[in-house]
Amino acid sequence: xxxxxxxxxxxxxxxxxxxxxxxxxxxxxxxxxxxxxxxxxxxxxxxxxxxxxxxxxxxxxxxxxxxxxxxxxxxxxxxxxxxxxxxxxxxxxxxxxxxxxxxxxxxxxxxxxxxxxxxxxxxxxxxxxxxxxxxxxxxxxxx
Amino acid sequence: xxxxxxxxxxxxxxxxxxxxxxxxxxxxxxxxxxxxxxxxxxxxxxxxxxxxxxxxxxxxxxxxxxxxxxxxxxxxxxxxxxxxxxxxxxxxxxxxxxxxxxxxxxxxxxxxxxxxxxxxxxxxxxxxxxxxxxxxxxxxxxxxxxxxxxxxxxxxxxxxxxxxxxxxxxxxxxxxxxxxxxxxxxxxxxxxxxxxxxxxxxxxxxxxxxxxxxxxxxxxxxxxxxxxxxxxxxxxxxxxxxxxxxxxxxxxxxxxxxxxxxxxxxxxxxxxxxxxxxxxxxxxxxxxxxxxxxxxxxxxxxxxxxxxxxxxxxxxxxxxxxxxxxxxxxxxxxxxxxxxxxxxxxxxxxxxxxxxxxxxxxxxxxxxxxxxxxxxxxxxxxxxxxxxxxxxxxxxxxxxxxxxxxxxxxxxxxxxxxxxxxxxxxxxxxxxxxxxxxxxxxxxxxxxxxxxxxxxxxxxxxxxxxx
Numbered sequence: 001x002x003x004x005x006x007x008x009x010x011x012x013x014x015x016x017x018x019x020x021x022x023x024x025x026x027x028x029x030x031x032x033x034x035x036x037x038x039x040x041x042x043x044x045x046x047x048x049x050x051x052x053x054x055x056x057x058x059x060x061x062x063x064x065x066x067x068x069x070x071x072x073x074x075x076x077x078x079x080x081x082x083x084x085x086x087x088x089x090x091x092x093x094x095x096x097x098x099x100x101x102x103x104x105x106x107x108x109x110x111x112x113x114x115x116x117x118x119x120x121x122x123x124x125x126x127x128x129x130x131x132x133x134x135x136x137x138x139x140x141x142x143x
Numbered sequence: 144x145x146x147x148x149x150x151x152x153x154x155x156x157x158x159x160x161x162x163x164x165x166x167x168x169x170x171x172x173x174x175x176x177x178x179x180x181x182x183x184x185x186x187x188x189x190x191x192x193x194x195x196x197x198x199x200x201x202x203x204x205x206x207x208x209x210x211x212x213x214x215x216x217x218x219x220x221x222x223x224x225x226x227x228x229x230x231x232x233x234x235x236x237x238x239x240x241x242x243x244x245x246x247x248x249x250x251x252x253x254x255x256x257x258x259x260x261x262x263x264x265x266x267x268x269x270x271x272x273x274x275x276x277x278x279x280x281x282x283x284x285x286x287x288x289x290x291x292x293x294x295x296x297x298x299x300x301x302x303x304x305x306x307x308x309x310x311x312x313x314x315x316x317x318x319x320x321x322x323x324x325x326x327x328x329x330x331x332x333x334x335x336x337x338x339x340x341x342x343x344x345x346x347x348x349x350x351x352x353x354x355x356x357x358x359x360x361x362x363x364x365x366x367x368x369x370x371x372x373x374x375x376x377x378x379x380x381x382x383x384x385x386x387x388x389x390x391x392x393x394x395x396x397x398x399x400x401x402x403x404x405x406x407x408x409x410x411x412x413x414x415x416x417x418x419x420x421x422x423x424x425x426x427x428x429x430x431x432x433x434x435x436x437x438x439x440x441x442x443x444x445x446x447x448x449x450x451x452x453x454x455x456x457x458x459x460x461x462x463x464x465x466x467x468x469x470x471x472x473x474x475x476x477x478x479x480x481x482x483x484x485x486x487x488x489x490x491x492x493x494x495x496x497x498x499x500x501x502x503x504x505x506x507x508x509x510x511x512x513x514x515x516x517x518x519x520x521x522x523x524x525x526x527x528x529x530x531x532x533x534x535x536x537x538x539x540x541x542x543x544x545x546x547x548x549x550x551x552x553x554x555x556x557x558x559x560x561x562x563x564x565x566x567x568x569x570x571x572x573x574x575x576x577x578x579x580x581x582x583x584x585x586x587x588x589x590x591x592x593x594x595x596x597x598x599x600x601x602x603x604x605x606x607x608x609x610x
Binding site (some may be wrong): 030031034038042044064065066067068069070071072073074075076078079082083085086087088089100104106109110119124125126129130131132133134136138139140141142143 | 381382383384385386387388389392393395396397399401402403407409410411412413415455457458459460461462463465466467509510511567568569594595596597598599
């Protein structure tokens with residue numbers, strides 16, 4: 001009798017867990033999906049896009065064995081910023097949550113004006129990078 | 144088990160039996176009955192009437208106020224009569240004028256009225272029939288008199304003491320169904336009211352609904368689909384990306400040399416640091432140290448090598464940049480008036496060559512290591528490395544072997560004797576011997592005990608004098 005009760009409880013918990021998963025899983029809006037599609041089309045592993053009132057937050061996954069001699073990492077960030085700003089004219093702040101594949105995370109923030117200047121060529125890549133605010137969300141890799 | 148099967152069978156049977164009934168009821172609901180009303184409700188403009196005109200002259204036969212005098216009773220009303228075919232719609236227009244009195248009529252009295260009555264049949268007249276029935280017109284009058292639904296019977300009209308022109312329009316439909324079809328496009332059905340009189344009820348055809356228009360007539364119509372909901376206020380059209388493609392951005396980065404210059408501080412929290420105070424604060428915040436004990440001009444004419452050991456891969460270097468350690472190293476040298484130079488030695492010898500350079504007053508050393516060391520050489524063994532590096536240095540300057548040995552003795556090789564040495568690496572402060580091996584007496588060694596992450600700072604260790 002006890003075994004049956006435990007079995008029923010386990011089944012209920014599993015069903016509830018499955019329901020919660022489907023209920024609360026990330027469902028992008030059409031605008032968010034458009035950004036995801038645009039980024040994924042350039043082989044950027046964008047995982048989530050959240051559009052808030054005047055803010056766009058993009059979470060993407062970044063490999064750690066990159067070579068940044070040609071600025072590949074920074075170009076990826078600049079492209080993500082450009083897409084988010086261009087496809088959301090109302091957004092004033094764009095945030096990238098860069099999730100490295102070892103689990104380390106860093107938040108990159110800049111404003112729409114800076115991105116527009118960069119897109120239009122009025123800001124060099126160096127000047128653009130200098131305008132980015134960085135905030136580690138984890139401790140980072142061991143030195 | 145059998146009980147369960149029976150129950151399921153009953154439920155299924157009930158479902159299949161009820162299904163057609165439900166469907167039939169739905170069909171009935173689609174037929175909307177136009178309610179019978181004496182208030183009219185027929186759009187007579189749609190009817191192609193056949194018109195018949197009657198001109199009638201009614202000689203005066205009364206005097207004075209016909210209602211208040213004996214003359215009223217004496218009036219001999221003249222009446223006309225015509226037959227109405229079954230399922231006929233009638234419309235009356237009449238105009239009456241008062242004739243000149245011929246002497247037989249008393250002065251001051253008279254008028255005209257017209258009355259339709261139909262005692263025999265169920266003739267439904269419009270709402271104004273009673274008013275016109277008792278109408279009493281002193282002036283020429285025209286009125287439209289309409290009946291609504293006619294099935295069968297006759298009509299009687301009575302006029303006194305006046306000339307009237309009566310226009311009677313009629314349309315015979317032949318059946319209730321034709322009548323309803325022509326007027327509403329639906330079907331009709333003869334029904335009997337509670338007082339036993341018959342009338343024709345109309346139904347809209349399937350898919351149509353009934354309604355009364357502003358002018359008071361009934362009509363059948365197809366319910367319009369609700370207009371498409373306007374987009375919600377916060378629902379914006381999806382923008383198409385019109386910016387540069389990733390390849391173009393990559394090319395721009397590749398062609399921009401400045402960010403590649405290691406001596407250029409890049410990540411400084413989005414702010415460009417201009418004043419010495421701003422830079423000092425930045426350095427102190429990032430490294431977690433204080434620069435106040437340094438002479439502001441300590442580095443004049445000297446260098447600071449910022450050494451990235453090859454254990455610092457691109458990933459770690461990126462983190463050191465993002466956590467602002469790289470920029471802080473450059474600014475630290477700048478604010479103390481040293482000339483910063485970022486170097487990436489290819490091997491340990493090259494790293495030691497930079498360290499022993501007499502022009503270098505300070506070293507900032509980024510390395511990934513497992514214990515207190517420089518280039519994985521423990522403090523006790525560093526002096527021999529320093530000596531060899533000095534030999535390479537002086538030999539490269541063109542000194543002879545004898546001179547080199549002499550210069551090394553003069554310079555000393557037990558310690559680097561720098562103003563400061565900042566070792567941003569794990570375990571860099573685990574062994575205190577690192578202090579005397581790297582800085583001069585009074586100099587400051589910066590290191591970290593245990594594991595170090597790029598988000599952390601270093602601790603300060605001053606080498607005491609006479610040690």
